Amino acid sequence: MDKDYKDQAYFISFCIEQYKNEKGLTGEEAMQLFNKYNVLDYLYEHFDVLHTQSKQWLLADIDEYINIRKNEEQ
Template identity: 35%
Template structure:
């Protein structure tokens, strides 16, 4: 695994932990939810922009992404 891949995985882990803390649920539930909604792919695809944001802004981006996905469904 390259350093870049490790950084991206660490970022996804950070996002899962932050979302878990905000929502008050388990990490596994967040991972399952993120997988169903495509959030993990979104985070990896937009890593370069998102990783420079603060935790609050990242959570807002995740929530906006989820809302958009639900509206499209």
């Protein structure tokens, strides 16, 4: 497993863990939400920029991303 892949996997798992803790979700609930709105793809595709941001900024960005996807459903 190359270093870039490990870094991305660690970052994505960090985001999932922080998001679930912030929102009071179980891991399964967080993953259902992330899968429904393709958050994992977003985090992976924009890793280069996102991994440099603070935890608070990341959580707000994930919320914004999810809300945009929810509004697109309507």
